[in-house]
């Protein structure tokens with residue numbers, strides 16, 4: 001039996017491979033990635049961490065022939081589907097590229113899975129599908145999206161719900177991630193964005209390591225304790241463990257189920273900056289600038305469903321998240 005991990009050399013995928021290899025001796029892991037946002041260096045790091053090899057196929061999930069060949073050559077039992085583009089700003093500049101890669105790519109993957117009668121799937125969704133609902137966000141709330149990236153996640157969720165309705169053999173967990181941060185405790189793998197980071201933590205770490213001069217804090221006039229935006233940051237290793245639990249519990253899920261993966265706690269931008277400064281011992285210069293368009297004041301999860309259904313909850317605190325981020329960034333100042 002093999003597990004197919006699409007986007008497995010990326011940030012969350014690589015951490016999930018580590019957790020899967022710690023647990024599943026009998027299952028081989030096949031990674032498919034087109035390396036559009038990752039490097040094969042990750043594969044060497046994975047061997048250093050786990051001592052085990054994975055099968056790597058460089059291919060695009062939109063490529064029917066290549067995907068079909070993977071399913072012909074390996075006895076795939078289930079798929080964890082991370083592959084996709086994820087930059088919110090870029091998605092507004094290149095909507096077609098996002099709809100094609102994320103939505104068409106997923107449809108292609110599902111078509112090949114269905115043809116090979118592989119009907120177990122864990123999908124990377126996002127809390128962005130909650131639109132401007134008030135936190136804590138729970139899975140029964142109405143969904144909406146405000147940018148093409150969010151629309152792709154929402155469209156894929158709709159496709160997955162329709163597919164599961166059409167054929168009761170599908171078991172699908174749609175995991176809605178909150179804000180993944182941190183890195184493996186070895187410091188060997190971590191988040192490695194191309195160009196100037198859009199997200200807070202990679203930006204702060206690159207300021208701390210001297211690659212960027214100053215952080216811009218997007219607004220200090222929100223209705224939050226210190227006026228800056230509040231988010232539910234979750235350690236990427238906790239998130240990875242959530243995928244393992246989802247995979248192990250797919251049998252309990254009939255049809256398609258949306259499940260939040262968050263901590264249920266909120267942390268402000270300034271709390272992140274101050275904790276980072278304390279742990280790294282580095283100065284983090286910042287400037288308050290106007291709000292970023294489309295940002296909400298406060299976003300955090302109701303994380304109870306994941307506990308009920310998957311017996312999963314996040315255990316790593318903010319200190320660990322930031323210490324691990326800093327270990328990765330300071331050991332690999334230029335990334336991989």
Ligand code: NAD
Pocket residue numbers: 006007008009010011012013032033034035036037038059060061062081082083084085086101105124125126127177178179180
């Ligand atoms: P990432 O960019 O590090 O990993 C995605 C991987 O997919 C990359 O290695 C990339 O090369 C690969 N890829 C992209 N398009 C592909 C294609 N057509 N064929 C094959 N491979 C392809 O991103 P990540 O942070 O690990 O995110 C993984 C998933 O989780 C994405 O779907 C993302 O939208 C979702 N997600 C991420 C976050 C976050 O903050 N990181 C939050 C919510 C949801």
Ligand code: UDP
Pocket residue numbers: 179198199200201203215216217218219228229230231269292295299
């Ligand atoms: N943020 C910021 N400066 C940055 C990047 C982000 O002040 O350079 C803030 C942003 O306004 C939000 C929080 O940090 O309040 C998290 O932003 P991120 O883009 O990481 O995640 P998302 O907004 O998608 O939850």
